[in-house]
Amino acid sequence: CVLCGRTDDCPEKYGEKRTYVEYNLTVHYYCLLMSSGIWQRGEEDEGVDGFLITDIRKEVNRAAKLKCNICKKKGASIGCVAPKCKRSYHFPCGTQRECIFQFMEDFSSYCWEHKPVQKFTDEEPRGASQCTICLDLVEHLPVYTVLKSPCCKNAWFHRECLQYQALSAGIFFFRCTVCNNKDKFQTEMLRMGIHIPERDASWELEENAYQDLLHCYQHCDVKRCLCKKGRDYNEPDSEWEIKRCQYCGSRGTHLACSSMKSWEQNWECVECRSIFAKSGKYSKRKKRPLATSEKTNGTTCLLEEPSPKSPRQSSGSQRSFLLQSPKIMCQNNLSPCSHLELPAPNRVTMSLSPVMTNRNWSLMQKCLREQRREVCNILKELKVQVNTKTTRLNINAENIWSSALKGFRQRNFSPTNIIEINFTNCKNRSKTNTSASKHHFFQLLMLHLQNSSLFEGSAAKNLSLDFQAVKENLYFEAGKMIAVSLVHGGPSPGFFSKTLFDCLIYGPENVKPALEDVADADVAQTVKMIKYANSLPSLQSTIQECYEFLAASGCLRPVTALCDKNMLVNDILIHHVIKRIILPLESFRQGLKTLGVLEKMQMHPDAFSSILCHKAERLSPETICDLFTIHSSSDVNKVEGTDFWMGYLQDVESGESVVTFEDILLFVTGSCYIPSIGFDPEPTIKFLHIRYPIGNRLLNCLELPITKTYQQFKNKMELTIRNTLRVERE
Numbered sequence: 001c002v003l004c005g006r007t008d009d010c011p012e013k014y015g016e017k018r019t020y021v022e023y024n025l026t027v028h029y030y031c032l033l034m035s036s037g038i039w040q041r042g043e044e045d046e047g048v049d050g051f052l053i054t055d056i057r058k059e060v061n062r063a064a065k066l067k068c069n070i071c072k073k074k075g076a077s078i079g080c081v082a083p084k085c086k087r088s089y090h091f092p093c094g095t096q097r098e099c100i101f102q103f104m105e106d107f108s109s110y111c112w113e114h115k116p117v118q119k120f121t122d123e124e125p126r127g128a129s130q131c132t133i134c135l136d137l138v139e140h141l142p143v144y145t146v147l148k149s150p151c152c153k154n155a156w157f158h159r160e161c162l163q164y165q166a167l168s169a170g171i172f173f174f175r176c177t178v179c180n181n182k183d184k185f186q187t188e189m190l191r192m193g194i195h196i197p198e199r200d201a202s203w204e205l206e207e208n209a210y211q212d213l214l215h216c217y218q219h220c221d222v223k224r225c226l227c228k229k230g231r232d233y234n235e236p237d238s239e240w241e242i243k244r245c246q247y248c249g250s251r252g253t254h255l256a257c258s259s260m261k262s263w264e265q266n267w268e269c270v271e272c273r274s275i276f277a278k279s280g281k282y283s284k285r286k287k288r289p290l291a292t293s294e295k296t297n298g299t300t301c302l303l304e305e306p307s308p309k310s311p312r313q314s315s316g317s318q319r320s321f322l323l324q325s326p327k328i329m330c331q332n333n334l335s336p337c338s339h340l341e342l343p344a345p346n347r348v349t350m351s352l353s354p355v356m357t358n359r360n361w362s363l364m365q366k367c368l369r370e371q372r373r374e375v376c377n378i379l380k381e382l383k384v385q386v387n388t389k390t391t392r393l394n395i396n397a398e399n400i401w402s403s404a405l406k407g408f409r410q411r412n413f414s415p416t417n418i419i420e421i422n423f424t425n426c427k428n429r430s431k432t433n434t435s436a437s438k439h440h441f442f443q444l445l446m447l448h449l450q451n452s453s454l455f456e457g458s459a460a461k462n463l464s465l466d467f468q469a470v471k472e473n474l475y476f477e478a479g480k481m482i483a484v485s486l487v488h489g490g491p492s493p494g495f496f497s498k499t500l501f502d503c504l505i506y507g508p509e510n511v512k513p514a515l516e517d518v519a520d521a522d523v524a525q526t527v528k529m530i531k532y533a534n535s536l537p538s539l540q541s542t543i544q545e546c547y548e549f550l551a552a553s554g555c556l557r558p559v560t561a562l563c564d565k566n567m568l569v570n571d572i573l574i575h576h577v578i579k580r581i582i583l584p585l586e587s588f589r590q591g592l593k594t595l596g597v598l599e600k601m602q603m604h605p606d607a608f609s610s611i612l613c614h615k616a617e618r619l620s621p622e623t624i625c626d627l628f629t630i631h632s633s634s635d636v637n638k639v640e641g642t643d644f645w646m647g648y649l650q651d652v653e654s655g656e657s658v659v660t661f662e663d664i665l666l667f668v669t670g671s672c673y674i675p676s677i678g679f680d681p682e683p684t685i686k687f688l689h690i691r692y693p694i695g696n697r698l699l700n701c702l703e704l705p706i707t708k709t710y711q712q713f714k715n716k717m718e719l720t721i722r723n724t725l726r727v728e729r730e
Helices: 029-034 053-063 091-096 159-173 183-191 270-279 292-298 358-385 397-409 435-450 467-471 474-487 498-506 521-531 536-545 547-552 564-592 594-603 605-612 621-627 638-654 661-669 710-729
Strands: 017-020 025-028 128-130 137-139 146-148 156-158 242-244 252-254 390-395 418-423 629-632 684-688 694-696 701-705
Touching (some): 137 156, 146 159, 390 397, 397 435, 397 474, 435 474, 435 661, 467 474, 498 564, 498 594, 521 564, 564 594, 594 605, 621 638, 661 694, 661 710, 701 710
Parallel strands (some): 684 701
16 A cells, blocks of 8 residues: 555455556555545546545655654654644554544544543443444443444444444444434444445345345145146145245145135144144144234234243232221312222232231232332323323224334324324224223233233243344334333233343343243253252263353353352353343333333332232222222211122122122223323212212212112112123123
């Protein structure tokens, strides 16, 4: 190179090395760009990318008089732009001395003393985390070789990894690998000396790079093909149309060859069917038609069914609470009551451990109630952000995920707007929007998320690793939906594991996972074999058996004593439960920042743990009594009315009524669960001279009739509530 004098040909470090025989000239592209005394005075096709040959020779002559402050040789064409700094150096020398070269605007260069640095606050987490490009550890240090993302708090990179990524992605695709921010990320990386070429991504420039993806498998693989025109014959919309395996897509069959009557049916090849049969999951998978609505945006099928590693929670045993001494407020004037019981019908309450006494159970439930009341007040503070503007979402209850995703991604959607829900059926007729529709929508959405492939585990769930979901930014959307649900009156998830919750609150680098967090049965078995090895030979034998797994996960370590197994188990757990899902976790955290929910979670971890990690307490006479405040006029016998109401709740609890507590709540408020943020206005009961009960959902008020006998009161309650809800369902 005529500028730096080196023969190195390394495009990643020095740019492309170009030789022009007709001018007897060889030059590195970066050496030319960063030279201080030359400008592009020609057109792009003149000279060397607009640098005229005469100007290049003048710059070579100018640099020949300057000595490099690093290697002490002549030809230093690059100078530091800091005022009063007279240092000059070659481009390769400056790179070795950790100078900063800014490939933008005036192509400024800064020496090692005056170079820009990234600011590190005292709150920045110390230690190490994964580089989200190479997945190796990167130390959180303010050094030249380490860069942090300006848009994501816990995103750190090796400088070399970022430079390779920028050269490959180009200006159109280079962005933060965690949150996909482009403008802010590129500005900071250019400031810190990352060269982002103004060209398309390398994968877009390869000729016929995606040709294989356009090839659709069309071959009948059944043992006996019935088609006379051969196994490769395919005639759409006929019995000789080839249907591919719904799991692998690499096997096919004619519809007629597998006795399939229509394209709508699912089909599995022999290989996939045997895999499911061996895993014991095949019998649980139901065949279903591929409805047109499930193909919207190409994202629906990803989350429609739970992962085989995430079985639905069983109904379990439920603890019954008998009302001993109900606390009822009877006042003539309206008074506030603060209570918050978590949703929800058909969800499992915590079963009573054999070693847990009734006293301990009561104390724990009391503590959870106090924490939930605290969350209620916090969420009410966040709801102040919600304005009077309205956003209407059209939701298909049979395809809740796709329609919710479409609604949350529409241009006019804002978390600070009031959300109205329109449920549409297959004929596009919509139900009238009510508060009940919104409660029902959030309940369906949270249930779907719990059973989606974004999470894994049984009762307490962690994030799973789904590359397609990462690519489509679905973890961010899931976090956003949960945050919006909490502030807008929906149920809380209630299925977070303690490990997931701690990762969100304290950062993944400060969390130690447990064996219970491993959802993959094979990985869990491997960890158990290592953990319970009782001798050094058996431990070494176990490590040898799972050598490939340990090598792939980066957990191989020398084992010289039996106690080394503890560190090995810890490494495996950290890799599988935390490091493996670092990208989904950061994306999920960004979604939870919506409306300031994550910030409040980090400020009040114990309170939010009560609604995110614990199942809702089952509705009982106690919770219903605490929820409703009783009001009565002066001419009504409030004692007798209250006795009838209490007696009816006892009958519901004991199963002597056809009505459930969820039915009562739905009749009055339009919701069958108690939202984490509580009801607004708070539910009340009035005893009036009316014939039948009335549920006023605008005021969340239950108006009860005055009757002479308890049996009359019970009959009217059951008749009205049952018929009203039946009509609504129909």
